[in-house]
Amino acid sequence: MQKRFAAALLLLVGWCAVAAAEPPRLLVLPFEVSAPQPQEYLKRALPDVLANRIGQSRDVVVMQADTPAEAVAGRSPFSAALAQELGKAQRADYVLSGRLTQIGNRFSIDAALFDVKSGQLVERYSAEGADASDLIPKLGEIGQSVRQSFAARASAAPAAAAPPPSAQPPAVIAQPAPARKTWISKALPIEIRGIAVGPVTEHGRADIVLVTRQEVQVYRRRGEELELVARYSAPRSAENVGVDVADLDGDGLAEIYVTASAPSNAVASYVVRWNGSALQPLATALPWHLRLAQLAEGPALLGQGRSFDRLFDGPIRRLAWRDGKLVPGEALRLPGHVTLYSFVTADVNGDGKPEVVSLQSRSALKVYDLQGRVLAYGAKYGQSAVYVEDKRANNDAQPEEAQMPGRLRAVTLPGNGLGFVAAQNQESIGFFYRARNFTGGNVVALRWQDEGLNEVWRTEQLAYIADFQVSELQPSGEPMLVIATVSDFEGLTSKPRSFVVVTPLGK
């Protein structure tokens, strides 16, 4: 009897304690929506749905923000300052904010829970879906995770004032900030043409360098955000075509090598570097296409010229700094049809001799031996939206527009040895010479099997892939694919939108 009474008393005390403690107040902010088409209604609709899902719990009181969506526009939803400011204004204990990112049909929902008092990020949630039909269920999953977090907090410390919810693993999604497998940046209002990764502004720290038609932009990844560190405008008469970074002068910081086309069938490439406060030109009007290529003996900066008749003309030469000038050196011995964009020299088939893997515009991937014989054909990769229009000197012939072939990289594939990585973009029609309509793309890994280069894995479907790099962005040193995607191209009336996607190399 005593035991029963004691148990009942405990239950009563516990219930009273729970009843006495006010559940924490959670404010759900309007979502930021990054989608190809403006979908303003989603900014409100998403938190409404989410609030409904969370609000069915008795462990938390969910409040809808009385703040108009415009009030948070232009500010990062993951800003602790914003969470504190709005949370305090509505007397909330916690603030939940989020972003919906749509690329093609796929979407990603990212949400963050902030403690208003401390301004600290408490927990992150994320979910991905294949199309719009997944949106509501995924919001439900996030709502359930949030509810479980608060339930766990309530059961663990029912009388506590309002400590942060526990990090007990929720059902599906909540995870510490840096542990996501695939990371997608906020939408960038630019049309990316090339990407490079390297220590441009700080020793030992990788920056992400993006080039658009007219600009070089250097970003640094801070948490979930890309922070613009520096930018450099190309000469007005030039158009950027591609980019690489390399520390060829040995000062520990990588220079940025930009290939740019110029009027009258010219190439006017340039090199810029960080001077401690800004990017400054190191060399300009270089008459070569530039590429940091992978040769059998290691990476090297290479150059190739251009002529009236040919977008790539003359031998491919090594370039090196001499007396402050970038000068051409020896010509490489390569099969005749191989052009600077894009090739890799490596012992592809393990016969002890180097072969050349080459991507050329409008051509299937080819593996040559050094005598120029085609050893194998692959599928078509490296489809690109970057045109270099060659206004020919002669007659009324159609200008020889050339699409730059995309990047090709040799890498050590986890569990697969030597492999090659290339982008493969899909088109809705794919039959027109110039009117290309890209619907999405993947980065594809290939390796030599059965006397050919065959696909061993590919990334999930992304938007059009402008360029990619393989780099160790993570502190763990794990090689990551750093991919630049474009969901909206710049047009006479349309604004561009691009994303940077970081995903592990391998399945």
Added chain:
Amino acid sequence: MKRSILALAVGGLFIAPAAQAQHSVASTFDAKLGGFVQMNTTWNSDENDDDNPSSMRKSAVQPGTAQDGQKTLRWASTRTRLFLDVRGGELWGAKTRAYTEFDFDGLKLNENTGQSSATAANTPRLRRAYMRWDWTNTWALLGQQTLLFYDAVSPFGTTYIEGVSSGRGGMTGGSRNRAPAFFAGHRFGLGVGTLELIGSVARHATDNQPAAGINDSGTRADRPAYETMAKFSTKVFGREALAAVSTYWGEEEITNSAATAAALRTQKLRSVGTGLQGALPLGPVTPFGAFELRGATFRATNMARWNLGSNSATSSTIGVAQPVHAHGGWLEANWQITPKYGLALGGGRARDDRNDVRAIGGTTLRIQDNQGYWLHFTWQDGPWGFMTSISNVDTMWVTPTTNAETRNDSQELHFVFRYSF
């Protein structure tokens, strides 16, 4: 029993297929359909009965004719162009390509009568159709392509308007100058630049056949035309400079249309031309764009059909026929302001030998001196293209029997709208 199962399992390991990679399906062909939709709107100070609105007018109209002072605004979309570009796998170590190009500027009503069309007749026209092999430094082409003699440098605006300098010193080709031919070329790296030697054997259209349709591939000559070109390019200010010397040689045999073999008389009549073409960058690419000088000069005999001169031969009578000598040239300064915007100012002149023109005889006015200038502006943004130009042509005629001179000029304003796909 256990042993049997083990043996089966081990055996199964050997006969099981190796780990399957996803095989890529390789197609070595790539086919693209391209071209552009184009509309030309052209204002003329005097009606142009010589060519369509898509071309720069070649000469002024004779004073006092019905066309003189008859202002017109003409419209055409016939230079809308379609092409199919097929690229195949490597064959004999060469990249291979098949290219077919059409527009809609084919046979016109009344073409052979010299009367202008009252009604549009936008029939398709085969412009180019060739197969091509490209080795590293050697190439070969079979099919219809612009005659080699012309194909080095042309005025900046030629991609929008055909025949910018036609009849005014230009070696710009034209519809009759795309002919079936064999081409072969080789490039030599010389250290300081690249020398390309090209030879061609092509249809010789001759000057003395009736003005047949432009789709005509026949010829009265029993010999082909032989053409050569030596093209040298080198870097100047980090940009491409080009100089080319080209030659044309063709021969036809004219007859006296005799009723019997014994009465048959023949005379060989040659068409011979030499051209010098070039492009010279004026300084490096600057923040204000790039400047360039382009030009060409020629000497030719019996080549009016190729727009080199205004008269071909003095007569078609055996024993009397002599080729008319002509010379001319053009020069153009162009300023590519940005990759989107360009400006070009040029002028040219073509003259026939006065004595040759007078030898034609008669009282029909014959063009002896034709000159003009043009100013072009182009704007290109992605698939969109626009060009506007203003031009003037100044023509001088000679009356062969009296040696009297007659002059007139005409002005033209072009607006070209294009969407490439």
